[in-house]
Amino acid sequence: MADRIQVLIVDDIPETRDHLAKLLGFEPDIEVIGTAASGAEAIEQAIRLLPDVVLMDINMPDMDGIAATERLSAQVPGAAVVMMSVQGEADYLRRSMLAGAREFLVKPFSSDELTASIRQVYSREREKAGRTAVREAARAQDPTVEGQVVAVFSPKGGVGRTTIAVNLAVAAAAELGKKVTLVDGSFQFGDVAVLLNLNPKDKSMAELAPELEQGEDPESVETYTQTHSSGIQVLLAPPSPEMAELITPAGVKRVIEILRGHNELVVIDCAAWFNDTLLAILDQADVVLTILTLEITSIKNTRLFLEVAEQLGYSHKIRLVLNRADTTLGIRVADVEHSIGRKVDHTIVSDGRAVVYALNRGVPFVLSNRESQVSQDVFRLAASIVGNRDSHDEDDHKGQKGKSLFAWR
Ligand SMILES: Nc1ncnc2c1ncn2[C@@H]1O[C@H](COP(=O)(O)OP(=O)(O)OP(=O)(O)O)[C@@H](O)[C@H]1O
Ligand SMILES: [Mg+2]
Known part of the structure; x- marks a missing residue:
């Protein structure tokens, strides 16, 4: 046999x-x-x-x-x-x-x-x-990709940015066949390597950003990224916090520009505090996925961030994602929306078991636990982001387009 x-x-x-x-x-x-x-x-x-x-x-x-x-x-x-x-x-x-x-x-x-x-x-x-073979064939047919850049941000730490960024990137590649690079933009304390089981000692943003800033050959980007078994490329954060100083806003901007030219989707897991490199990322992003949870501190900080975002002219690219949505916490989605004066665009259910199990195994839950609600929520988010792009030139109803992408269901 x-x-x-x-x-x-x-x-x-x-x-x-x-x-x-x-x-x-x-x-x-x-x-x-x-x-x-x-x-x-x-x-x-x-x-x-x-x-x-x-x-x-x-x-x-x-x-x-x-x-x-x-x-x-x-x-x-x-x-x-x-x-x-x-x-x-x-x-x-x-x-x-x-x-x-x-x-x-x-x-x-x-x-x-x-x-x-x-x-x-x-x-x-x-x-x-x-999947890799299918993707390579698709790219050979249309090499003129100009990717979409999605920054995953929250004004408060620990709300699930890394979890969502990693699973979103993997879902877009594994389920929707997109060419994806995930960037760990939490330059000091990046967790992406742990969630994906990658060696944090390998090349990182700390080597690539200074090189590109000095106008080096953009073809070299893929020698700085690692290939994850799901098919995505990953640009890791530096292995130690002090190396984050090597990364300047100009370097970050160049990295994103180059990655955009090489990918259909670039997902960036951002840090939770404002500085000039974060602003460089938010400037470049087409979509800023702003993550919040049903906690009063998270809601308050999101409201403040939305005010700043408006002043900076980012409002149009913000999509609010309510993570760990759980009806037993005493705050309802409607209360959140009322408090921040805006609709929540996506919700992701709370599922400690699936999420922590995946974290400890270093295998994203969208791969190891596809059927779970939390995976389905991430698939829906991925389809909505990638699907919106795909439907730009089509006279297609947004909802219908979303549905047709749920081929995994
Ligand atoms: N939908 C979810 N259901 C259950 N647990 C979750 C969910 N999303 C995230 N978590 C858990 O919440 C914790 C924080 O998640 P994560 O590290 O992704 O957040 P973060 O915003 O990137 O944090 P940091 O500020 O440390 O970078 C982790 O323990 C993670 O497993
Ligand atoms: Mg994180």
Whole structure:
């Protein structure tokens, strides 16, 4: 059978390797193509055998599973790692995900959990490869893209800017097939790398902005961004807060101009305070998604921001997004609207379980939990932003256009 899932088992204990191989031997769609007893052997075997999935033990003498996964991600990117560990602690999980593992299994696990993880990882990787191919074909047909820039802002911290920016960018790429770059514009304390499981030590805005400001070759932008498994490009924040000083408003402006030319959608996760780099972002943005929650402080600050925005001439690009909308909090949406003197444009439901689970796994909920209400709300937001653009020249009713995009429902 040509399209069986090819699995490499890596564990230093021979009995464990045999046991796993036996378990998987019962599955008609899975084939164990090799086993390895150490990290070094795993890399050798993976280069030779090109497995679809690598079952990797985290604790091994010499090179441990995390180091081996890091090397595998670089050398055999097509092999998706499922990490196995006796420890289920968040730190292990996080380090594994940062190294590039796609799934995490805590020992002892059942045979069903094992096979479900392998199948899920495999089908996610296949879908991803398919989507990239479709997108490349679309771009080849129409290379003249001039992207839309969406700044995700709030005048108060901790209201969900990063959560929304990340999931919006991924939804626009994965569901709507758009070419998307996500920028971590929270230059001092950016969280995007954590939510997407990317290595924060790689190149960032701190290298790109000064380079572009000095008029360097704009073609070089993609050497500063990282590709996330969902297909989006990500321009990270600097790895340490003091490096944020290297980023000037002029540099930010150039970065956005260049990214706009290379993408259909540029999503920027902004910081929560006003300074000149933030203003450079808001100036460039076509849409400022302003996030608020049902808390009195958030509502008050939003009202103040709307006043400033009016003075700065931004009012027309603001869209209000009420995050963590929950009817049990004692404040109703109508009260909010009354208080700020404006309609809320979008709401996103509160779902701590889905959101925090996704955060801790480093996999956006729009990928791992598509059916949840919170994902559906983000899909709707993405469709409304991208859809509005698409319908500019069409004599199409806005609502109808929105509906026709809900193909995932
Ligand atoms: N719709 C939601 N439902 C439940 N929890 C949410 C939702 N949106 C965000 N959260 C949670 O709220 C917290 C803050 O979210 P997030 O980090 O995205 O906010 P932020 O505005 O980017 O914060 P910061 O000011 O630190 O950059 C996180 O713990 C996140 O998991
Ligand atoms: Mg944030």
